[in-house]
Amino acid sequence: MLNLRRKRSKMAELVQMMKTLDQQVARCSRCGICQSVCPLYNVTKNESDVTRGKLMLLDGLMRSFFDDPKGVLQRLDRCLLCGSCAANCPRGVNAVEIFLNARVIISGYRGMSLIKKIIFRYLLSNPEFFDRIISWGAKWQYLFFRKTDVQVNLSCASMVSPLLSNRRMVPLAPASFHQISSGLIKTEKRTGLKVAFFVGCLLDKVFPEVAVEIVRILNFHNVRVIIPPAQGCCGIPALSSGDQLTFNRLVEHSLNRFDQAGFDYLVTGCATCTATIKKIWPAMFKSASENQNSALRHLVEKTYDISQFLVDVLGVRSSVMPEEKLSKPIVTYHDPCHLRKTLNVYSEPRILIQANDAYSFAEMSNAETCCGMGGSFNLAHYKLSTDIGKKKVANIESTGAAVVATGCPACMIQLADMLAMGKKQIRVVHTVELYSEKILYPGVSE
Ligand code: SF4
Ligand code: SF4
Incomplete structure (x- = not known):
């Protein structure tokens, strides 16, 4: 009985989300401007890959999706979420938000695959456990990768698995940034700005040397750096797969981690983390708590990409003729x-x-x-x-x-x-x- 009630309330929520989505989709005038800027259309020349085609598909979402949710999802999945269409749309149609919402609806209706549940609900949702798994992965990765002689000044390794198409991967770092960062924090009394550093998964686990340089640069500019421990993912991988629950958990985790830190700015070195915090968190985080919503608004206002912070706030300039x-x-x-x-x-x-x-x-x-x-x-x-x-x-x-x-x-x-x-x-x-x-x-x- 309880289960049935839960299912009904979930369906009511999904139908409400679809109505909102239908209103957003209705703003598209089918002008086709998004076609010329879509990198996917540029290589496939397939109308269903471009925003206009996808929106036409979503236009009938209320009708088509219950008949063929898998087909709708497959078409929506062919998208880089790059935002080129939204940035150029004369009607202000935010296709990225529409596609993310549609993926949430479909995944809520169809459920998620076991593998995605394991990755998002058990690994990504638990940052400390995720860190341990990645440390283990960093130790044993060369069982699955082989080092290549092709170097792009990054230590590339080739995947041996045919499933991964012989990609040349940048390997996991032997030690993550959070494992090596404590010595970087300057404890002497600093008078400058207080900056919280949101590290992000890839800088932490693949490019810790970049995160180290960010802290050193901030130290050089006499900025006091705060690095809250046990930071999590910004949540975009989960949300892109339609997992609203994990996304909400991760945003809540970050709000708790950063809330008490007391800082003037929040800085990241990852374009995706910055964009997610500033644009996707306010649009997609579902919370009933006014305290959380207000903490989120403050955090969003204070968030800067590192280049923007150095140039716009600290005044770094190019000095060369x-x-x-x-x-x-x-x-x-x-x-x-x-x-x-x-x-x-x-x-x-x-x-x-x-x-x-x-x-x-x-x-x-x-x-x-x-x-x-x-x-x-x-x-x-x-x-x-x-x-x-x-x-x-x-x-x-x-x-x-x-x-x-x-x-x-x-x-x-x-x-x-x-x-x-x-x-x-x-x-x-x-x-x-x-x-x-x-x-x-x-x-x-x-
Ligand atoms: S540019 Fe905007 S209004 Fe024009 S077809 Fe694309 S999404 Fe629709
Ligand atoms: S977000 Fe998707 S549909 Fe829009 S331009 Fe990028 S790839 Fe094309």
Whole structure:
């Protein structure tokens, strides 16, 4: 009886969500502008891959989805959630939010696969347990990977499993950032701003050296850094798979972790984490508690991407005359979708890069176009992901760059894989690594 009541209330909730979704979808005028900016349509030329096609599908959601929820989900799943369509839509249709809501509805109706339940509900939802599993994975990963001789100045390893299409993966770090960070916190009395560092899964577990540089840079600028322990994921992997429950748990976890920290700004080095905190948390977190909602609003206001914080708040500037740099190695920049399209942050990373006078900066064509990663999109649709990624590699290469910088660890993984696939010796770095070379290790890149 209790179960039946729960099921009815769940269905009522889903129907309510669908009504809201129908209203959002109705704003689309079918103008087709989103077609020209969709990286997926650009490689498939398939109308059902573009926002307009997907919205037409959702238009009949109330009718079609009970008949064929699996088919609707499969079509919705062919999306990078890059936000290019939303950023260019003249009617302000936020396709990313619509698709996320639709995935939540469908997953609520159909249930989730066992493997996703294990990953999201038992691993990701329990940050300390997740950390232990990843530490174990870092020790034993070379049973499943083999080291390759193709290096893009990242230690790439090739997957041996045919299921994973012989990807060239950036391996898990031997020690996560949270295991090595305690010595980095400067305890002497600092008078500057207090900044809480939201590390994010990929910087913590794959690129701890980038997280270390972020703390060192903040220390250099006399900023007091607070790193709350046992931080969790921002929640976007779970929500992208329609798991509202895990997403809510992770947002609550972060609110609890950061609530007591007392800080002026919250900074991340991951474009996806920043965009998720600033845009997806307020739109998708479901809480009945006014305290939590108000804590969330405060946190969102204080959240900055690291390049934005360094340039807009601390006033870092490029100090080099362009003609001085002609004989220097070329660096180019790839705009992560979540920085450029979701948050409109694009000049700050370029200023930060150009603060390092050891390089000459060259803009690539279509720097703002998606690299093809799209989180789980890359796992589910590797062929499409590489088709998109190869276009990015061609644009990087045509600048003559020795280095490509970006502000998102997921983009770094994709660029490393795509460049290694094409056997291109172009180094992939996080934007802050170039800035720290300049201020902390002058002469290293000369
Ligand atoms: S650009 Fe906006 S209004 Fe035009 S088809 Fe795409 S989603 Fe609809
Ligand atoms: S979010 Fe990106 S991939 Fe998805 S429909 Fe919009 S433009 Fe295309």
